[in-house]
Amino acid sequence: MALLIIDRLRPVSATVRAAALLALLVAVLLVATGGGSLQLILDNARQAAPLGIIALGQALILMMGRLDLSVGAAAGLANVVLASAFAGNPANLAPALALTLGLGLAVGLANGLLVVALRIPAFLATLATAMVIAGGILVTTGGSPRGSIPASFRVITEGWIGGVMPWSVVIWLIVGVALMVFVHFTLAGRRMLIAGANARAARHSGIAAGPLVVASFVVSALMATLGGILLSAITGMASIGIADSYAVDSIAAAVIGGAVFSGGVFLPAGAACGALIIFLLQSLLYVLSLPPAARFIVQGAIIVFALALANYRKEG
Amino acid sequence: MPDLLDTDTSPLLVVEGMSKAFGRNSVLRDVSFSLFAGEVLALVGENGAGKSTLMNILSGGLGHDHGRMSLGGADYAPTTPTEATAAGVAIVHQETTILPDLTVAENIFFGSEPRNALGLIRQRELHVRTARLLADLDFAIAPHRLGRDLSAAERQMVEIAGAVSRSPRLLILDEPTASLSAAAAASVLHLVARLKATGMAIVFISHRLGEVIGSADRVVVLKDGEMTLEALRGAFTRDDLVQAMVGRTLSNIFPERPADVSTAPRRFRLQAAGNSRLPPIDLCVHRGEVLGIAGLEGQGQKPLADALCGLRPFTSGQIEIDGKPLRLRTPAAAIAAGIASIPDDRRTEGLALTLPIRLNLSLFALRRGARFGLLSVAREADFAEAARRRYDIKAVSLEQPVGQLSGGNQQKVVFARWLADEPRLLVLYEPTKGVDVETKGEIYRLIGELTQRGVAVLLISGDLLELIGLSDRILTLYEGRISGEIARDAFSEEAIMHLASGPAPSEAVDA
Numbered sequence: 001m002a003l004l005i006i007d008r009l010r011p012v013s014a015t016v017r018a019a020a021l022l023a024l025l026v027a028v029l030l031v032a033t034g035g036g037s038l039q040l041i042l043d044n045a046r047q048a049a050p051l052g053i054i055a056l057g058q059a060l061i062l063m064m065g066r067l068d069l070s071v072g073a074a075a076g077l078a079n080v081v082l083a084s085a086f087a088g089n090p091a092n093l094a095p096a097l098a099l100t101l102g103l104g105l106a107v108g109l110a111n112g113l114l115v116v117a118l119r120i121p122a123f124l125a126t127l128a129t130a131m132v133i134a135g136g137i138l139v140t141t142g143g144s145p146r147g148s149i150p151a152s153f154r155v156i157t158e159g160w161i162g163g164v165m166p167w168s169v170v171i172w173l174i175v176g177v178a179l180m181v182f183v184h185f186t187l188a189g190r191r192m193l194i195a196g197a198n199a200r201a202a203r204h205s206g207i208a209a210g211p212l213v214v215a216s217f218v219v220s221a222l223m224a225t226l227g228g229i230l231l232s233a234i235t236g237m238a239s240i241g242i243a244d245s246y247a248v249d250s251i252a253a254a255v256i257g258g259a260v261f262s263g264g265v266f267l268p269a270g271a272a273c274g275a276l277i278i279f280l281l282q283s284l285l286y287v288l289s290l291p292p293a294a295r296f297i298v299q300g301a302i303i304v305f306a307l308a309l310a311n312y313r314k315e316g
Numbered sequence: 317m318p319d320l321l322d323t324d325t326s327p328l329l330v331v332e333g334m335s336k337a338f339g340r341n342s343v344l345r346d347v348s349f350s351l352f353a354g355e356v357l358a359l360v361g362e363n364g365a366g367k368s369t370l371m372n373i374l375s376g377g378l379g380h381d382h383g384r385m386s387l388g389g390a391d392y393a394p395t396t397p398t399e400a401t402a403a404g405v406a407i408v409h410q411e412t413t414i415l416p417d418l419t420v421a422e423n424i425f426f427g428s429e430p431r432n433a434l435g436l437i438r439q440r441e442l443h444v445r446t447a448r449l450l451a452d453l454d455f456a457i458a459p460h461r462l463g464r465d466l467s468a469a470e471r472q473m474v475e476i477a478g479a480v481s482r483s484p485r486l487l488i489l490d491e492p493t494a495s496l497s498a499a500a501a502a503s504v505l506h507l508v509a510r511l512k513a514t515g516m517a518i519v520f521i522s523h524r525l526g527e528v529i530g531s532a533d534r535v536v537v538l539k540d541g542e543m544t545l546e547a548l549r550g551a552f553t554r555d556d557l558v559q560a561m562v563g564r565t566l567s568n569i570f571p572e573r574p575a576d577v578s579t580a581p582r583r584f585r586l587q588a589a590g591n592s593r594l595p596p597i598d599l600c601v602h603r604g605e606v607l608g609i610a611g612l613e614g615q616g617q618k619p620l621a622d623a624l625c626g627l628r629p630f631t632s633g634q635i636e637i638d639g640k641p642l643r644l645r646t647p648a649a650a651i652a653a654g655i656a657s658i659p660d661d662r663r664t665e666g667l668a669l670t671l672p673i674r675l676n677l678s679l680f681a682l683r684r685g686a687r688f689g690l691l692s693v694a695r696e697a698d699f700a701e702a703a704r705r706r707y708d709i710k711a712v713s714l715e716q717p718v719g720q721l722s723g724g725n726q727q728k729v730v731f732a733r734w735l736a737d738e739p740r741l742l743v744l745y746e747p748t749k750g751v752d753v754e755t756k757g758e759i760y761r762l763i764g765e766l767t768q769r770g771v772a773v774l775l776i777s778g779d780l781l782e783l784i785g786l787s788d789r790i791l792t793l794y795e796g797r798i799s800g801e802i803a804r805d806a807f808s809e810e811a812i813m814h815l816a817s818g819p820a821p822s823e824a825v826d827a
Contacts, residue, residue: 193668197668198664201668204657205679
């Protein structure tokens with residue numbers, strides 16, 4: 001039945017389909033929690049912002065026909081580095097941000113160069129980067145990271161503008177719109193899109209894909225870093241492995257939002273819907289108070305189901 | 317070997333009112349013909365005329381919408397290739413499927429090897445049967461040779477032997493001679509004649525009209541999915557075939573060429589230019605000239621095209637455009653120098669199929685409209701709309717993915733993009749492959765217009781009619797080297813084939 005409905009929706013854009021799925025899920029959540037409000041939805045969006053921003057970067061990587069499995073590790077790195085550089089003192093804002101973003105940039109450059117210069121398949125290169133980062137964090141922190149995020153900085157996720165709009169949602173929106181404008185309205189973005197859709201045709205037309213691929217990994221790593229920064233603001237402290245699930249979740253979010261593994265598609269609004277769907281599903285599983293092990297199983301099954309739905313239309 | 321010679325006079329194969337459509341795109345309309353045992357039927361038509369569709373329906377690879385077939389008097393409607401094989405129909409596809417690491421014998425009996433009780437292959441019996449089959453076919457080749465060591469002609473013959481090993485009543489050969497030199501093609505045709513003598517019915521597809529006239533008992537010409545000619549040996553001429561294939565006489569479809577362009581200034585010149593895939597080559601093209609490059613498949617056309625567009629650049633020799641030396645290291649450098657090159661495979665090298673027509677069209681025009689790296693959406697839309705009108709691109713909307721267009725309209729998009737800025741040299745590599753006749757005519761007309769304005773054209777094509785109709789001069793490639801040059805007044809299929817077959821017919825099979 002669900003497949004039939006999705007099939008009927010075929011001519012409709014992937015974004016609309018993801019939005020419809022999201023609306024359905026919001027309705028389920030509202031029923032499950034016994035009524036609700038716009039504020040409740042926005043509060044969920046507020047907490048979904050880290051995943052949402054990371055999914056935007058992942059969507060850009062998918063547009064290039066590649067995968068970035070290091071986004072979870074990069075977000076975790078940002079969390080540990082930001083907390084220790086801040087050390088709870090608001091005066092450390094500038095160096096803490098500079099260090100965190102600088103490391104993110106380095107991760108992206110490393111990924112991009114591994115893929116382009118050494119021609120290592122992206123999912124392997126980024127998996128390797130993720131392992132190096134995770135190991136590096138353990139070595140330098142000894143397994144117990146220190147530091148904390150000052151309350152004044154935590155406003156970026158905990159604060160609401162005028163009490164009606166969470167800051168993190170605004171940041172998410174700005175990033176999404178910026179990426180959308182970049183891809184669809186700049187020469188560089190257009191070249192990226194074409195190189196992602198058909199690298200051989202792009203090369204034949206004088207577009208060298210290499211630098212564009214490196215750039216996309218840098219953007220993705222910076223998005224992961226920004227997501228890690230927001231996550232830090234939510235938790236207020238450094239933790240090990242807190243962001244690991246973002247690698248799979250961001251891919252699921254982007255694909256639910258219409259991204260395709262063969263590249264050439266960039267739908268930031270779809271990716272945002274996908275991220276909200278993943279986040280709400282996770283919330284719903286908490287609300288249903290399943291045991292943790294069952295939650296993992298159900299969550300995995302739901303991601304598989306959602307991806308199967310999203311891919312269903314591509315046959316035929 | 318089937319030695320049952322049908323003595324009655326009813327045809328072996330009858331095809332009646334065969335029709336097939338893919339979606340709204342009708343590829344075969346009401347095709348009817350019959351074929352007797354011991355006859356050779358040549359199926360002729362341009363690319364995209366429906367030949368492959370018809371072959372696939374006959375061999376069970378594809379179902380049909382309307383019509384019926386009978387084979388040996390019984391209804392014949394195979395739904396899978398296995399059913400077709402069981403009914404006695406075998407097909408040899410154009411791309412050979414010879415496995416390089418298996419022997420001739422193993423390739424011939426692949427999938428139907430004689431086995432012992434344990435399921436292991438009986439090597440001795442395999443070789444004995446192969447030797448017997450090859451002797452029957454009068455095809456001298458050692459059964460133990462490896463697939464990788466075979467010449468193009470030998471591969472083709474091994475493929476045919478593999479199909480014959482299943483003792484078919486009807487054998488279908490899809491362009492068996494396309495990649496063969498004249499001498500090697502002759503040995504394949506000799507094999508066909510031998511099979512025919514055993515009472516087998518044979519359908520073969522060919523683009524070489526000389527071959528068709530020489531060896532077919534019956535010819536069927538398809539054009540845009542419709543049968544435009546069915547005739548018996550002796551009842552058709554070369555002109556009849558051409559007329560039926562393209563729907564008009566050649567003088568109407570090709571632009572008029574100026575009397576002499578060799579006095580025009582030299583536009584582009586290669587001197588001993590080569591790379592690891594291409595031996596050093598010398599050629600020049602004048603302003604407004606169409607230089608045809610002919611050759612059998614795989615004689616260096618691809619390396620030459622790739623080098624000219626900068627994808628796999630020349631690493632030695634000199635390149636000159638309008639008298640100035642040129643370094644051609646990247647596609648971007650080629651574009652900057654005014655060299656536009658239309659790739660042979662538009663689906664993988666020319667277009668981003670999933671992206672809208674507008675994006676595919678405006679790739680080069682974008683640079684002019686861009687300010688500070690920002691695209692001008694209005695200019696882009698104007699450009700795309702103008703290109704749609706100028707090239708008569710038939711599309712529902714410019715936002716449609718370009719992959720949804722027909723081959724001809726896709727090719728128009730490729731042309732429109734590359735001609736956004738008028739090039740100095742236009743390199744065309746199989747420009748009308750998989751394009752309908754209508755669009756073909758438009759492309760030819762466009763080439764005529766461009767040359768009038770001084771654009772030099774280098775036309776690399778395997779379509780002899782096209783080469784003869786468009787070119788001012790033809791060079792033939794053989795093993796990456798230029799093996800001959802033909803002036804316009806000496807153009808003929810035979811002259812081209814002769815030079816394209818190399819200096820001496822060394823590839824002849826010991827048949």
